[in-house]
Amino acid sequence: MRSTISGYTRLPKIHKFSVAGIAATGAAVVAVAVAPHAFAADTASAASVKPVAWSAEAFGETQQDVLEQQTAAAVTAAKAEAGKASAEKERAEKQAANRSTERKALEAKPAAPAKPAKPAAPAKPAAPAKKAYADNVDGWISEALDILRAKGIPASYDGIKRNVMRESTGNPRAINNWDVNAVNGVPSKGLLQMIDPTFKAYHVEGTSWDIYDPVANITAACNYAADKYGSMDNVNSAY
Numbered sequence: 001m002r003s004t005i006s007g008y009t010r011l012p013k014i015h016k017f018s019v020a021g022i023a024a025t026g027a028a029v030v031a032v033a034v035a036p037h038a039f040a041a042d043t044a045s046a047a048s049v050k051p052v053a054w055s056a057e058a059f060g061e062t063q064q065d066v067l068e069q070q071t072a073a074a075v076t077a078a079k080a081e082a083g084k085a086s087a088e089k090e091r092a093e094k095q096a097a098n099r100s101t102e103r104k105a106l107e108a109k110p111a112a113p114a115k116p117a118k119p120a121a122p123a124k125p126a127a128p129a130k131k132a133y134a135d136n137v138d139g140w141i142s143e144a145l146d147i148l149r150a151k152g153i154p155a156s157y158d159g160i161k162r163n164v165m166r167e168s169t170g171n172p173r174a175i176n177n178w179d180v181n182a183v184n185g186v187p188s189k190g191l192l193q194m195i196d197p198t199f200k201a202y203h204v205e206g207t208s209w210d211i212y213d214p215v216a217n218i219t220a221a222c223n224y225a226a227d228k229y230g231s232m233d234n235v236n237s238a239y
Contacts, residue, residue: 137161137170137214140191144218151204155222159233164218167193167238172214190217193238198224 131146133139141160148155168174168191176188186195189211199211202224207216225232225239 137164137191140172140214140218144215144222147204147206147215147219148222151219151223153204153219153223153226154231154233155226156231156233159231159235160218160222163221163232163235164191167191172212172217190214192217192221194221194224202227 131143133143138161141157141164144160145155145157164170167188170191172191174190174193176182176193179188181188181195186197188195189199191214194211194217196211199217199220200209202220203209203216204219204223207213207219209216211217222232225235229235229239
């Protein structure tokens with residue numbers, strides 16, 4: 001309901017309470033004038049009513065204080081939130097700056113020089129393939145000659161074969177059971193008819209210790225002939 005008092009609406013709240021009080025007081029005076037007896041009766045009962053502890057002006061001030069306190073609290077809270085947000089932003093910026101610095105340091109760090117590759121060990125030369133020899137008189141003599149040359153023992157193919165054919169006709173298992181050696185218990189054996197003591201004394205290293213082995217028999221006989229006659233080529237009879 002709008003007030004009929006001119007300028008009432010432009011009064012502050014405290015003044016509005018004051019005007020309302022004045023209006024109420026005027027109304028009370030009129031009521032007393034009209035009904036003095038009733039007023040007197042009510043006066044006695046009103047004496048027992050405790051006075052109001054605040055006035056309209058005091059009420060207005062109290063509300064204003066509450067508003068000011070709430071506004072101040074809101075401002076304080078807003079400032080606290082703003083400070084917290086600023087601190088968070090500053091910390092995030094500092095962390096980003098630190099990561100950027102670390103990344104730049106890592107990028108600027110020169111890479112460790114690569115270790116030189118260890119040179120590969122020289123490959124061992126493959127072992128030469130073992131020479132194949134025929135399993136016959138020619139093959140046995142050829143193999144024996146390769147061994148004799150390696151040992152520096154003189155001999156020739158012709159000198160060896162001539163004596164082989166005369167002594168055993170090319171039979172590696174030949175044995176003489178009738179000559180003086182046989183009588184003495186040490187018969188001649190093999191391609192070049194050697195007795196055991198001579199074979200053992202002139203055995204060539206790397207060959208078999210079997211006196212019937214054709215290559216071992218030839219090399220031992222050639223070694224003996226080289227010692228006694230200079231070479232198997234110089235032997236033309238029993239030796």
